[in-house]
Amino acid sequence: MKVTIINIGDELLIGQVVNTNASTMSRMLTEAGMEVGKTVVVGDSRDAIWQAVDSAMHSSDAVLVTGGLGPTKDDITKKLLCEYFGSELVESEVALENVKRIFAVRGFELTPVNRAQALVPKCCEVLNNDLGTAPCMWFKKIENSKLKVENYPGTANELSILNSQFSILVSLPGVPFEMEWLMQNRVIPKLQETFRTETIINKNILVQGIGESFLSDLIEPWELSLPECIRLAYLPVAGMTKLRLTGRVQNTQSNRITLNNQISEAVEGLYKIAGQYIVGEDCETLAELVHKTLTEKGLTLATAESCTGGTIASQLTAQAGASAYFRGGVVAYSNEVKECALGVQHSTLEAHGAVSEETVREMAEGVRRHLGADLAIATTGIAGPDGGTKDKPVGTVWIAVADAKHTVAQLLSFPGRRRQQNIDRTVNQAFSMLIKLLCQKD
Amino acid sequence: MKVTIINIGDELLIGQVVNTNASTMSRMLTEAGMEVGKTVVVGDSRDAIWQAVDSAMHSSDAVLVTGGLGPTKDDITKKLLCEYFGSELVESEVALENVKRIFAVRGFELTPVNRAQALVPKCCEVLNNDLGTAPCMWFKKIENSKLKVENYPGTANELSILNSQFSILVSLPGVPFEMEWLMQNRVIPKLQETFRTETIINKNILVQGIGESFLSDLIEPWELSLPECIRLAYLPVAGMTKLRLTGRVQNTQSNRITLNNQISEAVEGLYKIAGQYIVGEDCETLAELVHKTLTEKGLTLATAESCTGGTIASQLTAQAGASAYFRGGVVAYSNEVKECALGVQHSTLEAHGAVSEETVREMAEGVRRHLGADLAIATTGIAGPDGGTKDKPVGTVWIAVADAKHTVAQLLSFPGRRRQQNIDRTVNQAFSMLIKLLCQKD
Numbered sequence: 001m002k003v004t005i006i007n008i009g010d011e012l013l014i015g016q017v018v019n020t021n022a023s024t025m026s027r028m029l030t031e032a033g034m035e036v037g038k039t040v041v042v043g044d045s046r047d048a049i050w051q052a053v054d055s056a057m058h059s060s061d062a063v064l065v066t067g068g069l070g071p072t073k074d075d076i077t078k079k080l081l082c083e084y085f086g087s088e089l090v091e092s093e094v095a096l097e098n099v100k101r102i103f104a105v106r107g108f109e110l111t112p113v114n115r116a117q118a119l120v121p122k123c124c125e126v127l128n129n130d131l132g133t134a135p136c137m138w139f140k141k142i143e144n145s146k147l148k149v150e151n152y153p154g155t156a157n158e159l160s161i162l163n164s165q166f167s168i169l170v171s172l173p174g175v176p177f178e179m180e181w182l183m184q185n186r187v188i189p190k191l192q193e194t195f196r197t198e199t200i201i202n203k204n205i206l207v208q209g210i211g212e213s214f215l216s217d218l219i220e221p222w223e224l225s226l227p228e229c230i231r232l233a234y235l236p237v238a239g240m241t242k243l244r245l246t247g248r249v250q251n252t253q254s255n256r257i258t259l260n261n262q263i264s265e266a267v268e269g270l271y272k273i274a275g276q277y278i279v280g281e282d283c284e285t286l287a288e289l290v291h292k293t294l295t296e297k298g299l300t301l302a303t304a305e306s307c308t309g310g311t312i313a314s315q316l317t318a319q320a321g322a323s324a325y326f327r328g329g330v331v332a333y334s335n336e337v338k339e340c341a342l343g344v345q346h347s348t349l350e351a352h353g354a355v356s357e358e359t360v361r362e363m364a365e366g367v368r369r370h371l372g373a374d375l376a377i378a379t380t381g382i383a384g385p386d387g388g389t390k391d392k393p394v395g396t397v398w399i400a401v402a403d404a405k406h407t408v409a410q411l412l413s414f415p416g417r418r419r420q421q422n423i424d425r426t427v428n429q430a431f432s433m434l435i436k437l438l439c440q441k442d
Numbered sequence: 443m444k445v446t447i448i449n450i451g452d453e454l455l456i457g458q459v460v461n462t463n464a465s466t467m468s469r470m471l472t473e474a475g476m477e478v479g480k481t482v483v484v485g486d487s488r489d490a491i492w493q494a495v496d497s498a499m500h501s502s503d504a505v506l507v508t509g510g511l512g513p514t515k516d517d518i519t520k521k522l523l524c525e526y527f528g529s530e531l532v533e534s535e536v537a538l539e540n541v542k543r544i545f546a547v548r549g550f551e552l553t554p555v556n557r558a559q560a561l562v563p564k565c566c567e568v569l570n571n572d573l574g575t576a577p578c579m580w581f582k583k584i585e586n587s588k589l590k591v592e593n594y595p596g597t598a599n600e601l602s603i604l605n606s607q608f609s610i611l612v613s614l615p616g617v618p619f620e621m622e623w624l625m626q627n628r629v630i631p632k633l634q635e636t637f638r639t640e641t642i643i644n645k646n647i648l649v650q651g652i653g654e655s656f657l658s659d660l661i662e663p664w665e666l667s668l669p670e671c672i673r674l675a676y677l678p679v680a681g682m683t684k685l686r687l688t689g690r691v692q693n694t695q696s697n698r699i700t701l702n703n704q705i706s707e708a709v710e711g712l713y714k715i716a717g718q719y720i721v722g723e724d725c726e727t728l729a730e731l732v733h734k735t736l737t738e739k740g741l742t743l744a745t746a747e748s749c750t751g752g753t754i755a756s757q758l759t760a761q762a763g764a765s766a767y768f769r770g771g772v773v774a775y776s777n778e779v780k781e782c783a784l785g786v787q788h789s790t791l792e793a794h795g796a797v798s799e800e801t802v803r804e805m806a807e808g809v810r811r812h813l814g815a816d817l818a819i820a821t822t823g824i825a826g827p828d829g830g831t832k833d834k835p836v837g838t839v840w841i842a843v844a845d846a847k848h849t850v851a852q853l854l855s856f857p858g859r860r861r862q863q864n865i866d867r868t869v870n871q872a873f874s875m876l877i878k879l880l881c882q883k884d
Contacts, residue, residue, distance in 0.1 A: 016465075038455075305752075309756055309768075328773045331771040331772070334770055334813075336769070371783065384762070415547070420760060
């Protein structure tokens with residue numbers, strides 16, 4: 001079963017907004033066993049939307065469209081879909097009740113613009129949107145010729161053999177939390193009912209301390225020995241590589257058990273040849289791994305951040321339940337704050353500077369003590385693009401992690417001057433050092 | 443001139459990675475006066491890539507492809523492009539020199555896998571990638587029939603009339619910082635040389651304190667009076683709406699001057715009817731507006747964050763030059779930290795709780811005093827999804843902003859339980875309150 005995602009919005013094409021909807025929807029569909037073949041972004045232009053919808057309807061089993069449903073002038077999806085499916089706009093009782101309910105909750109008066117949100121093409125089914133006024137619309141189109149065969153020189157002739165004799169189109173609002181709720185509660189269950197799906201199992205392994213090409217050389221024999229139903233992908237992010245194994249089989253229980261076993265064996269094989277670089281499993285990010293590890297161990301953490309400016313704290317506290325282990329942190333951007341809030345000695349700063357092993361150690365030890373935590377992370381460095389000196393060029397970063405007995409400090413020298421990249425790499429390296437410290441404690 | 447962007451990678455289709463490349467590239471191209479007609483994501487599958495490339499080459503003047511150039515097994519773009527353009531792989535001297543240079547800098551030995559990165563299709567021009575080993579490749583294809591006319595019922599017959607009698611395809615690495623550097627320094631200048639382009643002027647207005655549909659009603663007469671060459675878009679983000687005016691004209695000096703005047707008049711008109719809701723102009727985010735305002739005014743800031751967990755500090759320090767005004771911050775996640783690092787009184791916490799007006803005021807005043815700043819922001823609340831009580835349900839948030847003379851506190855009650863959304867809205871509201879406080883001071 002093949003899905004195409006179409007996200008509509010000029011703001012996406014001029015790059016003012018990052019299209020997180022595509023990735024959220026792709027992740028949810030993949031986890032539900034459906035395959036996303038393509039995602040497309042088009043602007044708020046009638047022709048571009050029509051063409052994208054028509055092309056997707058001929059080459060996919062289901063087409064999910066977001067955006068263009070708001071009450072404002074630049075939103076045109078609904079009228080276009082109405083015309084595409086040869087229908088007419090009618091006021092939906094279900095949708096109107098929903099609009100009224102939401103306005104009642106918010107205590108606002110219902111304006112004609114808002115009431116117009118209950119207009120939907122007669123031929124669609126309205127999936128109720130509990131979180132907003134824009135309706136979610138489900139269309140079904142019977143296709144006479146879903147098998148599309150085209151000639152492209154040098155590649156397979158059959159481009160797509162589709163499973164079904166019909167195509168589904170679902171139109172969702174582009175507001176991320178409404179879209180996500182509708183996907184979870186309305187769209188995915190209904191798609192699963194409508195199509196029989198494959199099982200897809202993903203397994204993540206987080207690797208650090210080795211470049212992508214060296215890793216590739218190291219694990220090549222292992223990779224070549226993987227069963228055909230398992231694919232490997234390299235996903236390098238900010239100084240860390242996420243290896244992802246994806247297994248895919250027809251959805252039966254025995255298939256699922258076999259695939260799970262094959263994936264376990266593959267992971268075991270990987271540990272044998274690259275175990276020293278593996279930091280963790282089953283997490284998307286190192287922040288998630290730290291979150292899980294500290295929660296399990298019941299240990300508390302404090303942070304003292306200079307060059308990372310609160311990003312470590314922010315990545316940890318973005319996760320629900322962080323209050324169980326995260327005591328708090330100090331963003332010590334100026335030297336005075338390093339002294340007064342972390343207890344770094346004036347003489348240390350004078351003698352060695354803010355970016356030094358001595359300072360980072362005192363920062364980690366100071367924040368751990370001041371905030372009464374079991375563990376601490378500290379960072380100080382020059383993230384760039386400016387601010388470097390001959391001795392300490394941009395990209396010079398010191399990190400320390402500490403527990404009651406040890407403080408481990410490390411110097412990093414990033415080659416680039418890109419601020420966000422240097423911050424992100426420092427954050428990942430700090431998390432990785434903390435995990436290593438925790439493993440040594442066992 | 444129409445551009446299509448194709449981003450390749452299974453990781454994008456299963457939603458593990460957010461596709462920031464599409465938005466970065468779109469923004470850069472738009473700023474350079476080029477129009478992105480469509481962005482497409484396909485997986486690491488030969489047929490899907492071929493089809494996307496072929497379709498884009500027939501409907502665009504330039505096609506930019508990212509991904510699939512790494513040295514690892516899952517990367518197939520280069521071979522496919524070689525076949526698509528009917529060429530053969532040869533070792534490029536330029537590319538090999540670059541690979542050698544980068545390995546010399548890093549002090550690594552050159553492996554055969556890395557050397558293979560210098561293989562490129564004979565027919566392409568290599569654009570040197572200063573930051574990485576994957577080459578950037580520029581292809582030019584002469585088209586006999588670039589004018590594509592198709593029939594789609596109910597819409598315009600002519601889908602796309604292209605400017606040129608040839609199409610350009612550029613293949614870039616998917617690593618974000620390499621892609622960005624190549625776009626800036628190699629690809630965009632060469633595209634500008636190759637095509638004559640339109641001028642596009644964008645103007646952002648940040649609006650807060652009014653819902654999208656009410657705003658739409660309020661400004662409808664103004665919107666209808668805009669000249670035809672100016673389009674309006676609503677971009678709601680975390681409790682704020684960004685209004686974007688986009689003007690587009692043929693690139694002559696007199697056109698540019700006229701368009702600039704038309705946009706200025708339009709903005710003036712907007713202030714007349716919705717001035718009280720306008721927070722700022724010419725910024726993408728409120729963090730950027732705060733950064734600019736504090737830098738200009740030469741005032742310093744400290745932050746005390748509970749429920750936002752460092753996100754305010756992190757958004758400010760992500761911007762180069764933040765050290766000019768940002769003294770530092772405390773992430774006061776536990777009550778003990780609120781007391782010991784911010785000087786919130788134990789009796790206040792006992793009597794009113796951590797989420798209260800009294801506490802948030804003491805947090806703001808405490809951090810301002812302790813860190814010696816002119817201004818302070820403090821947040822405390824229940825971001826969710828759990829942790830609420832009957833009196834203080836999830837979504838209850840207190841924010842305070844303070845200067846030497848005033849402390850202003852505000853209670854927010856978000857309806858949803860979504861943690862990240864509640865954090866993001868709190869951050870935006872806090873920035874907006876700080877800007878209001880700064881304007882009052884004038």
